Amino acid sequence: MSERTRALLAEHALVAGSSDEAVELVAEAGEPTSFGAGTLLLGQGSPADVAYLVTKGRVALEVHAPGRGPLVGDTMGAGHVVGLSRAAPPFRYQFDARVLDDVEAVVVDASRLRVALAGNLVLGLHLLDRLAGVVLGRLQATRIRLLDFYGPGGE
Numbered sequence: 001m002s003e004r005t006r007a008l009l010a011e012h013a014l015v016a017g018s019s020d021e022a023v024e025l026v027a028e029a030g031e032p033t034s035f036g037a038g039t040l041l042l043g044q045g046s047p048a049d050v051a052y053l054v055t056k057g058r059v060a061l062e063v064h065a066p067g068r069g070p071l072v073g074d075t076m077g078a079g080h081v082v083g084l085s086r087a088a089p090p091f092r093y094q095f096d097a098r099v100l101d102d103v104e105a106v107v108v109d110a111s112r113l114r115v116a117l118a119g120n121l122v123l124g125l126h127l128l129d130r131l132a133g134v135v136l137g138r139l140q141a142t143r144i145r146l147l148d149f150y151g152p153g154g155e
Helices: 003-011 020-028 110-118 121-150
Strands: 030-035 040-042 050-056 059-065 069-076 096-099 103-109
Touching: 003 020, 003 030, 003 050, 003 103, 020 030, 020 103, 020 110, 020 121, 069 096, 069 121, 103 110, 110 121
Parallel strands: none
Antiparallel strands: 030 103, 040 096, 050 103, 059 069, 059 096
């Protein structure tokens, strides 16, 4: 684990403001990485074994629509987590995730982190609370997009 990993995580919304111990725990399962535009990070239906804590750039979450091809369901930028499917069974990615701009992130080995958290339930609960906040934020954003899409038309 590098000092760079710790520094990137300390600034990331998922763990920013957490104890040094929490940052260290996530850092032990993470490694800085980068990807160029167009790279497919995650494939729908594939095993969810990593999550990306995005620190720079944007990633599109794509859903496949029969006869229409991939549709962008959401866009994630710095401070977001891509690959939440590892948080709950069946541990398979539900979307494709494609890099829109060059991305820098910390890739977290989700299985390794899960094992570490099982050994420290207090930190596990803390990170689960943080993750629940991420999920709630996405749900609320999706509701607003649905209102825009299905709501009454403007003038």
